[in-house]
Amino acid sequence: MGIKDQFQDKAQDLANKAKEAMGGAQDEAGERASQAQDQASERASQGQDQAREAAQEQQDKFDRDYDA
DSSP, X not given: OOHHHHXXXXXXXXXXXXXXXXXXXXXXXXXXXXXXXXXXXXXXXXHHHHHHHHHHHHHHHHHHHHHO
């Protein structure tokens, strides 16, 4: 095996490692995006629940005020 072949093999190894690293980075980014989306959805759901509870409390108070 000549020096040229050794350099080509090394270059191919480095290219393969770079592709693997890119794939891993893309997987990680996708996972982070999915987690962020899940958290945002959960926060939105909590906000809706809190709004419903506040509206119900106001309605109950209104009902109590006018029942007296």
